Amino acid sequence: MEYLEKKDAIILLEDGTIFHGKAVGIGGTATGEICFNTGTTGYQEIFSDPSYFGQIMVTTNAHIGNYGVSVNDEESDSIKIAGLVCKNFSEVYSRELADSDLLTLLKNQNLVIISDVDTRALVSYIRDNGSQNAIISSDILDKDSLKSKLSEVPSMKGLELASKVSCKQPYFFGDENAPLRVSALDLGVKKNILRNLASRGVYIKVFPYNTTFKDMQQFNPDGYFLSNGPGDPEPLIDAIQTTREILDAEKPLFGICLGHQVIALANGISTFKMHNGHRGINHPIKNVATGKGEITSQNHGFAINREETEANENIKITHYHLNDNTVAGIKHVSKPCFSVQYHPEAGPGPNDATYLFDQFIELINQNKDLK
Known part of the structure; x- marks a missing residue:
């Protein structure tokens, strides 16, 4: 079995708080308002929901990708989230109705994925301190450089999307x-x-x-x-x-x-x-x-x-x-x-x-x- 290649990645919140993880797939850098979804299923519908445009999605369910993807589960014509943060990202899926694996779908649409994150701690922090802008990256690990890029991201308040x-x-x-x-x-x-x-x-x-x-x-x-x-x-x-x-x-x-x-x-x-x-x-x-x-x-x-x-x-x-x-x-x-x-x-x-x-x-x- 061929396993995912992973490299160090960082999640920097607008208030300066940092979480660490591993990049999956294409790697890179992404920005947006960070938020979390508590659903135990439905990740493909969530990721393709236009309402999530401009947001970095943290999934509270521990396993993402484990049942693959299906064209029937798409809520729009493309992935709409700005980035994905999860605990365990699975390249192996077991679902008879699946057309493909999630990683292929997200890689084809250049989505930045950060896994191996302590999502319980991250979600608890967002819950207590509120949703805010964030930057996720495997290319840039310097905090000051990330802060500079994040400062250019507009607030969701007042933003027409x-x-x-x-x-x-x-x-x-x-x-x-x-x-x-x-x-x-x-x-x-x-x-x-x-x-x-x-x-x-x-x-x-x-x-x-x-x-x-x-x-x-x-x-x-x-x-x-x-x-x-x-x-x-x-x-x-x-x-x-x-x-x-x-x-x-x-x-x-x-x-x-x-x-x-x-x-x-x-x-x-x-x-x-x-x-x-x-x-x-x-x-x-x-x-x-x-x-x-x-x-x-x-x-x-x-x-x-x-x-x-x-x-x-x-x-x-x-x-x-x-x-x-x-x-x-x-x-x-x-x-x-x-x-x-x-x-x-x-x-x-x-x-x-x-x-x-x-x-x-x-x-x-x-x-x-x-x-």
């Missing part, structure tokens, strides 16, 4: 003969969201992040959708304005993750950068209407202001996070609009929240019946 992952031209998804049509604003959409809509009889036209309401309207859709995506929602001025116009037209609207935050901003509710965000597949949510708990897949570093949401007479909280009481879902009291902060499409994760896609279809059909 949707334009980096959004489609450049509109495209279609699903069956053109489907009974319903939805115009989707691509802020960094995951494929499984589109699959969930298409499987429910929706033909989708996906538009670039800065598309106007007028252009989205030309598809003659029955409803509108705002996708997930990376970065700070506040710089998305065009998307916020488009959302206001959708609301003014009283058209059915559903938002997920970044789309949820854009809907809040369009209703005068501010957002804030969280201490270290929610990233994993076992986050507990309380459904206010049913009183039941739901286990959800989450990936976000920003959230909407709860006090402002409670004070907004047009918005009602529908879900909240049981760990920290942050707002996890809202709906408009007089217009056909709702959104959630988490990922009902899973990919990876549990399916407790897939009913939200059915809820969107019901909302669209109700609106059609009123015409």
Whole structure:
């Protein structure tokens, strides 16, 4: 058996803290906001999720790569994370459905991988001290040189990244003969969201992040959708304005993750950068209407202001996070609009929240019946 070649590597956090590991694959240097995901499975979906663009991912699961990769598990057309930090990186996989090994996929896309890291210590540090920018390298081990390069990396606060992952031209998804049509604003959409809509009889036209309401309207859709995506929602001025116009037209609207935050901003509710965000597949949510708990897949570093949401007479909280009481879902009291902060499409994760896609279809059909 041929084993991975490894050489010394370093992880330098913005506050000067250093962790050590071994480079896997191509080696090199990468920068971005460092964060962690607590999922035990789903690494390929996580790495290809556009919402993670610009972030160095630390995986809390001890083994990465052990079940290979499959084309069916890709959430976009490429790896989106800026770098990977893990404990054990496996070149050997055992999964009948796998097409290849993870190392080949990541090497082909020039991703910097650092393994053999004490990820328990690193994750504990990020949890206590908050997510922050970091640099990982096997080429440069001098702390001062790394600090200099890291100082040039912009903060995630105020950073607009949707334009980096959004489609450049509109495209279609699903069956053109489907009974319903939805115009989707691509802020960094995951494929499984589109699959969930298409499987429910929706033909989708996906538009670039800065598309106007007028252009989205030309598809003659029955409803509108705002996708997930990376970065700070506040710089998305065009998307916020488009959302206001959708609301003014009283058209059915559903938002997920970044789309949820854009809907809040369009209703005068501010957002804030969280201490270290929610990233994993076992986050507990309380459904206010049913009183039941739901286990959800989450990936976000920003959230909407709860006090402002409670004070907004047009918005009602529908879900909240049981760990920290942050707002996890809202709906408009007089217009056909709702959104959630988490990922009902899973990919990876549990399916407790897939009913939200059915809820969107019901909302669209109700609106059609009123015409």
